[in-house]
Amino acid sequence: MSQRDVSDISRQIVDATGGLRMRRLRQAEWSRRLVRENQLRSSDLIWPIFVKDGDGAEPVASMPGVERRSVAGCVDAARQAADLGIPVIALFPFTDPALRDETGSQALNPDNLVCRTARAIKKAVPEIGIMCDAALDPYTSHGHDGLMDGERILNDESVEVLMRQSVIQAEAGADIIGPSDMMDGRVACIRSALDDAGLRDTMIMAYSAKYASAFYGPFRDAVGSNAMLKGDKRTYQMDFANANEALREAAQDIAEGADMIMVKPGLAYLDILSRITQELNVPAFAYQTSGEYAMIMAAAQNGWLDGDKAILEVLTAYKRAGASGILSYFAPKVAMALREAAG
Template identity: 50%
Template sequence: MLTEKDLGIAQKHANLKNRPRRTRRTENLRRMVRETHLSVDNFIYPLFIAEGINSQVEIGSMPGQYRWSLKDLAREAENIAKLGIPAVLLFGIPDFKDEIGSEAYNDNGVVQEAVRIIKKAVPELVVITDVCLCEFTNHGHCGVVNNEGYVLNDPTLDLLTRMAVSHAEAGADIIAPSDMMDGRVGAIREGLDSNGFDNIPIMSYSAKFASGYYGPFREAADSTPQFGDRRSYQMDPPNIREALRETELDIAEGADMIMVKPALAYLDIISRTRDRFDLPLAAYNVSGEYSMIKAAARLGWIDEERVIRETLVSIKRAGADMIITYHAKEAAPWFSR
């Protein structure tokens, strides 16, 4: 109940001219003045494709996400396209792994086959391929490793280029190098151009941080390092200026699109990148960010749909043009209009 004193205070402020709440009163008013608009057009859906399985297998740490068999991939691609999602990002899990990740650039490898299957089933669906060796090496690192366990930069570039060209030959629409080797965008650009793929754009993981949020992905992609970690080549989380320098270097080498990964703990990086550069900007809403929401929702601690909406809008508000997210399929109907 309002007291006499409360009523007196209310009367004192009754003649306020500026009341921002006026435009928040109803949903349609809020829609009319909304500053950030998110659409299904902004979504990219990641897919894990595995050899040696005959049906989809749910990923334990990522509820609702699966390793897909090549047999079921066309059907899943059709379902994604029906939701209006314009693009997918492919990760492959091969049966065979070795020290140099040779299956990564096998013309009949799991990713190459997946690209051909999707482009035949749904030609209009944009297929982006992740270019990195970690899923294909038996040590789980993103490049060639010497006897001391150090990832060698320059010898890795040739393998990444071969991988990228094989993806383009299979029909990939966009090449997305995620390894964080120095000079890999330039090497891949040269390799694509010299093989007649000068029209294929590169979406570079320009600012990819050495993050604890990748844990569930490593289970999904079977890419956990067998020794050490990736902090000698992925970025140190406290660094902003370095992220901008990495992005600037990738653009100079020929990147057509740039990316920040992860998203939620790096919204400031997304914002600073948007302010500094005018290329199309992607942000990767990574596995750990996805799994935390799913786990909290299963325990009844949060309103799942509301938190997913808020999360995705925050990434768009920070400046991302494209959002790579495991939430894409469930969120697509919410943002279809």
């Protein structure tokens, strides 16, 4: 077919569609922005931060650019987040192995690392939201999210501890409790415990569709549970081959009192995120996991892709799939880039 034939066909198509040329709106940056369907904003971001005891900061080797921060360093990060328009930070502790035990007893210490950090941040930066996880894996010597009897995870006994942990964290200043443990029935029990403690305004963002994934490795390095983990978490985290199960999990958590739900990991589960937002009509969040972060950083550092462009593309994909917000270690970098782009 000659170029003239192609041009003739193209004109016929344009004529048949009323003169429409889809590329017309793409020809300039201003026109692309004018008709853009999904906008990524700083207010869409939650910044996960790792906290440690002592002074200074320690790099997380498997997450280039991410550090374990002191309590004072977390306060500084909260100030930075507030300045950048990031509404929420999520706290994750690196617990001294000497303080870990079979029952994760440090989770119930009102003066543990997370609680001290939450109180310090609320005192210094009261306008920032704080999210804390309800799970035992940062505190157990076996690295699992719940209590164990031999090799078996105990559901109801674990939920009893998670209820108490959630109240302690909320009393310390947590605005959002994130049950990440994947025990059955824990959202209803945590909601009840918070209400009974007079903490009715404390929100719950349930890790509803949390899959047993290979993308968590660097996170486990950051909180110190990777080397301690005995076995795997497939008896309570979701099978990555399942989709309908995620809808059932999310619907159950909503019925039990969750204000928001989460899909984790994010990038490999955009189909799950899209279905939940479309079918359940509830605020849904995606967690850009440590493994996703590490992949982008490794490729960017090797010159295999443009890291800055890849970050924005992936985070916008979460928005396109329906996410109300995104937990991302790139949050401050993205917020600064968005500010510079806005002039």
